[in-house]
Amino acid sequence: MTSVTLLRTLVNCKSFICGPVLSSVTVQSPVRNPLFVGLFFNHEQVREMSRVKRRHTHPPYWHHMKNVQKKNDPLSSDNQRFIREIIEDKYSSASPVKGVETGKAEWTPKSRRSGVIARNIGIYPLWQKDGSRVLCTLLQVLDNHVIRYIPPAEYKSTLIGQKALKTKKELGCLVVGAEATRPDKFTRQYCSLFAESGLMPKKRLARFLVTPDAALPPCTPLTASHFVVGQAVDVYGKTIEHGFQGVVKRWGFKGGPASHGTTKFHRRGGTIGTGRNKARVWPGQKMPGHMGSERRVMRGLTVMRINSKYNVIYVKGSVPGATNSTVQLFDTFLPTRKFKKAPPFPTHFPPEAGSEQDDVSHPSLHTFGTPSIAH
Numbered sequence: 074m075t076s077v078t079l080l081r082t083l084v085n086c087k088s089f090i091c092g093p094v095l096s097s098v099t100v101q102s103p104v105r106n107p108l109f110v111g112l113f114f115n116h117e118q119v120r121e122m123s124r125v126k127r128r129h130t131h132p133p134y135w136h137h138m139k140n141v142q143k144k145n146d147p148l149s150s151d152n153q154r155f156i157r158e159i160i161e162d163k164y165s166s167a168s169p170v171k172g173v174e175t176g177k178a179e180w181t182p183k184s185r186r187s188g189v190i191a192r193n194i195g196i197y198p199l200w201q202k203d204g205s206r207v208l209c210t211l212l213q214v215l216d217n218h219v220i221r222y223i224p225p226a227e228y229k230s231t232l233i234g235q236k237a238l239k240t241k242k243e244l245g246c247l248v249v250g251a252e253a254t255r256p257d258k259f260t261r262q263y264c265s266l267f268a269e270s271g272l273m274p275k276k277r278l279a280r281f282l283v284t285p286d287a288a289l290p291p292c293t294p295l296t297a298s299h300f301v302v303g304q305a306v307d308v309y310g311k312t313i314e315h316g317f318q319g320v321v322k323r324w325g326f327k328g329g330p331a332s333h334g335t336t337k338f339h340r341r342g343g344t345i346g347t348g349r350n351k352a353r354v355w356p357g358q359k360m361p362g363h364m365g366s367e368r369r370v371m372r373g374l375t376v377m378r379i380n381s382k383y384n385v386i387y388v389k390g391s392v393p394g395a396t397n398s399t400v401q402l403f404d405t406f407l408p409t410r411k412f413k414k415a416p417p418f419p420t421h422f423p424p425e426a427g428s429e430q431d432d433v434s435h436p437s438l439h440t441f442g443t444p445s446i447a448h
Contacts, residue, residue, distance in 0.1 A: 128366055137262040160256065164273050178286040180418040182411070185244065187420065188281045188403025189217050189295045190251035191386065193310075195396050199377055199387065200439045207438075209377050210392050212308075212402060214384040215251035217295035220270050220278070222247050222288050237282060244282040247289060250275030251399070279401050287419040297384040298421035300376055300402075302433050305410035308371045310393035310400035315364040324359045369393040373407050377438060382431040 148156070191212035199207045223246040228234040238244060253273040256264050264274050270291035300306060320326040320342035329338035342361070346354045371392055378387035392400055405411065423429065434440060 128363070128368075130366060137266065138260050139263045141258060141260055156257065160273075164271070178419060180412075180415040181286070183284070184287055184418065185282065185284045186287050186299075186404055186416065186418065187219075187247045187249065187283050187289060187295065188279070188401055189214050189297075189299055190249060190277050190279050191215065191400055191402050193392060193394055193396055193398050193400060194385070196391075197387070201437050202439050207377065207389055208391075209387040209389055212386045212388055212392070212400065214295070214297045214299075214386065214402075215277070215399075216253050216275075217249055217251050218253075218270070218272055218275070219289045219291055219293040219295070220248040220250045220267060220272065220275070221291060225285065243285065245285055245288055247281045247283050247287075249279050249281060249295065250277065251279075252276040277399055281401075281403060283419075289419055293420065295420055296381065297379050297386050298381045298429075299417060300379065300386060300404075301416055302376055302379055302435050304376050304412065304416065305373045305405040305407060306376060306388065306402055307405045308374060308388065308392040308400050308402055310369065310398060312365050312367045312369055312393045313395045314366045317362065318364040319361045320359060323361065323364045326359075373405055373410050375435075378432070378434045380432050381429065 191214050194211045194213050196208055196210050199209050201207060225238070225243040225245045228244075228246040229238050234246070250267070250272070253275055256274050259274050266278075267274050272292060315322070319340055321328050321340045324342075326340075326342055328340045329335050329343070331339060342359070345358050345360060346352065371390065374392070375389040376386060377389050379385075380387075386402070388402075394400055404416075439445060
């Protein structure tokens, strides 16, 4: 581009770039250069090969701000006691099911139930009757309640619903919350999400796609008895965060030699490309970077034991995430591991009369207290 062409381009764009600086210069051609306009305005820019982030460690922008950013002035003990009394009076009038009768629908093989939010409290070994050991992960179902049910027609009109419901199957959205806490810890916008259900604000929220026959009214509690012993479940969670790691820990590289003249190359990855035909770094090359904090799903895990007294589910195998992390637990999507018989549908309701068994184990497990040797 010559100097005269560049000058004409700058003068043509003086109204929104330079202002009165180049007002004294006169040019015959008043046409704006589209190339120069495109450099400053990217409304027509098309991204062909985008290097989009794989993970997001922050919540989506459409979520309401959850935690209170600014702390209020310290309150006296009398004022704190008064606030607690107001909160108790406001939320104590809400019934467990909000006065709505929960009708029991009939289960079909195409029905899809809701899931629960659980906390990983560690691993524990169980022994089978043949003497083999089975390592199980203990998942404690927290204070789970249904917050809201969105019908299929309404959920399909949302942005998330359009991506989730690409098929013709009509599914609704069930919002479940866990771990109730004081409302003064959250913002007013976040507390307004629980105004319809009449529950105290929850620390955790999750969405589960369900069929219309498995819909539950707000305030319905969800416990560990929602599942049955022997069924297969899927566990969705976030893996352990490791931060920025090298190739030896992140990808399992061998590294360089330990001695014989090796200098500052013990844990390096070596070459990352070639200098001949493809003289570039290929996409997906294993290099140092952020490790962990990935969303993963473990499918087809067997429920070995359920303790309904403490709401603890013993799941065979490992689940994503570290100890004390939260996961989502729901019925498996594997076609060969789905229910053959009707489960508690749409969820487990405690019996009106009589007591249910507090601890149920898999038939293959050895029950302690029973004789292990038969003559």
